[in-house]
Amino acid sequence: MTTLTESAQWQTLESLAQLVEKEHMRDWFASDANRAADMNVEACGLFLDFSKNRVTKDVLKALFDLADARGVAQHRDAMFNGDIINNTEGRAVLHTALRNFSGQPVIVDGEDVMPEVLATLDKIEAFTHSVHSGEHKGYTGKAIKHIVAIGIGGSFLGPKIMTEALKPYQQDAVKVHFVANVDGCHITDVLSAMDHEDTLIVMSSKSFSTQETLQNTLTAKDWFLKQGGTQEDIARHFVAVSSNVKAATEFGIAEENIFPMWDWVGGRYSLWSAIGLPISLCLGFANFKGLLEGAFAMDEHFKTAPNEQNLPVILAMLGIWYRNFFGAQSHVMLPYYHYLRGLPAYVQQLDMESNGKLVTQDGDAIGYETGPIIWGSEGTNGQHSFHQLIHQGHGVIPADFLMPLNVPNQDDTHHAMLASNCFGQAQALMQGKTFADCYADLADKGLDEAERKRLAQHKTMPGNKPSNTILFEKLDPFTLGALVAMYEHKVFVQGVIWQLNSFDQWGVELGKVLGNQVLAGIQGNTEAETFDSSTQNLINRFKQTNAPK
Incomplete structure (x- = not known):
């Protein structure tokens, strides 16, 4: 198989990225009334609006062509069939069997x-x-x-x-x-x-x-x-x-x-x-x-839906687009639901432990970027802190907004405010605010021309910041199972594209081994020569402080 970056599909995407980089999403929405209707998918109780992404129909086709060319479907079937796809540990990968109904x-x-x-x-x-x-x-x-x-x-x-x-x-x-x-x-x-x-x-x-x-x-x-x-x-x-x-x-x-x-x-x-x-x-x-049944439904969707309607495949290939062609170093998750506030930490482990790798399945050094940094926080809290960086900082930080349409003990005022913030943030990231609009807003403020221009410059937001919005009627066990399985399969697809073993974690294992060795050193069961001078000095300082008085 041709190497990833030398493949025709990769070369096509590089050319498309150069074109797309010069365009703005707000212009696409202005010229295409059907964009939102054409770029959404619904399955397993989840609704995905991916229209606020820096992609055209040509880009999506090229991304799906890349998925086909790199054998995503074949690798997917191998996983579900129990083949030994964890090749460094000689194991099958069958968490899907645990929810096989x-x-x-x-x-x-x-x-x-x-x-x-x-x-x-x-x-x-x-x-x-x-x-x-x-x-x-x-x-x-x-x-x-x-x-x-x-x-x-x-x-x-x-x-x-x-x-x-x-x-x-x-x-x-x-x-x-x-x-x-x-x-x-x-x-x-x-x-x-x-x-x-x-x-x-x-x-x-x-x-x-x-x-x-x-x-x-x-x-x-x-x-x-x-x-x-x-x-x-x-x-x-x-x-x-x-x-x-x-x-x-x-x-x-x-x-x-x-x-x-x-x-x-x-x-x-x-x-x-x-x-x-x-x-x-x-x-x-x-x-x-019910949690397992939701995951099983997503498994079936992942196995049978065509790329253009496949939730995990769409999310995975959008992630490839930003990581490899726009230099995105991280991906932010924004659940607008208090009880779902832990999801960013869960997906952080799932994604970063799976695809934070240096070599391919064959052990060859990788010459392209792999797993991004996953981070995030709940709802409106982030709007008053780190959203500033997403709006006006350099670089691309793709975002996933997640929200239930109904919540337990719903207070309509609270929930409407939550929804308005969720949808409004995604809109603001996409369209931004031009210098001209900011300049116009400062009319009749008693500012001289120089100050008016200076403030307008500070208020300008470029927009064109990509995001997905994922909605569900309510977060019940079935829906949560489907949601988690969707992210599992997204990570799997990206691992296939990047030619990784997404199912080992040798960095984690090294930390365990060295932790046990240092513990032995602290307890006096290992020779000092075992450690570098810095580690030994730290051990000595700890032992001195905790020595019997």
Whole structure:
């Protein structure tokens, strides 16, 4: 296959970029009354208006031609079929199997994984029911009232953000608290408000040895024992999501309360698995299943819709356009819904951990830009801070505006104000405000000519800033599942275009290894020669400050 940047499709896009760079979106809207109607797509409860992008029909065709030429459809089918597409770890990538309600088998290494996937869902449902009904009791006979979910990375971020986003669906039976930070302040603060007799700890770690997760779980265990529980009582108050059954049972967890994980599910794609147990405990199993059903609907859409109507493909190729042909270094996400405020952080991990890579699948150095910086904040808050940079700063920062058309306990005044800000910001980014308009606004202000021109210059906004607007009727479990799966597949498509393995994370792994080595150094279990002089000096300073007085 021709290298990416030498392909005919890439060359076409480079030529189109030079033409588009000289044009302005406000002129396109003025000359084409059908632009908005021609550039929107609706599927799985999501409506995407992508008309406020610096693209023409010729650009879109060239982008979709690039997707076809780089084999997006073939790579997509390989993923869904269970092929070994994570080539650095020799694994299939099958988070999609976790929400497969088609009734069709999914074969990995000659075996259908669906019976085990469905059995795990049944186990999650049964355990959730036992907790909510009061059947699962603590060692003193009290019903469980509090869940402390301990994880890190994908084992923490997905469940936490999904339960926050679906707050109106949270159950009254239990309250779920999340702990990830190894800073002891967090776990101490959470446990200090708990009664050990009605608290359940859910520990999520595939290896049962992730440093932060294990230490927080050991702290929780120590707390439980000091409060009056015994080693035998651990089985009533601790459950695990892990592949390491031996380590979990040695810890004291009952084998029937260990939920499986699989090598073919990466951490940032794992909320659909038993990692989602806290979601089920928080929202109820029916709502957890609704989340999976929404994701499954998006999977089907991604597999069957043509490029021109395919939500993940459209978003992915627009991202390619700005990253590689307009030099966009970042992409901002702007949810106009308080409960969805965590989504930028979720997509940040999903995107940056997947596509922040230096080499292709074949190990060749990459000579073009890959994954952008993902960032963002909720609603109108950002308008009074970082939106200034998007409006008048140099460079292109594409934006995704997201908003439900209806919200729980809706106050029409509040919601109308929220919608007006969402739509108004997207409009302002697109059209900007010319010097002439700003100059005219300053008439009759008692300014001399020089001052009037000077102020007009400061007030001028170039516009031509691209954005997508994503609307949905309401944020229910199905819609949230579809939304998250859409971003998963967007990241996948971009990884295919950039020829990356989007499913390993060696930078993260290096951080884990070095963190363990430094811990050994702090604890005096490693020779000083192991570390560079800076790291050793930092270790020494820490040890001196914390030495027994």
